[in-house]
Amino acid sequence: MNIFVAKLSYNTSEDQVRSAFESFGQVDSVKIITDKFDGRSKGYGFVEMPNDAEGLAAIEDLNDSEMDGRQIVVKKARPREDNNRRGGGGGGGGYNRRY
């Protein structure tokens, strides 16, 4: 389960997000996105959880919750550009496409 976390405090680190999600289930990895030029946090990141059920539970609970004194946004992450994946859409998922 790929999870997208946004509106993080610029002081928030991966370990803080890791700990928060570990409270709801096993966390595979956490990635905070930082600017490539300045190297400063962009204020959002990604969390990977091996258990989809725990991931959904974490999203429902951690979304719009408080972390490091700031409200955060937690959603399902969009799949990265995958032009190697067979078409046919099958399967699982169901991400809400804007537009």
Added chain:
DNA sequence: AGTGAGCGC
């Protein structure tokens, strides 16, 4: 730099 919509290498 000192902010806050948004999707990573």
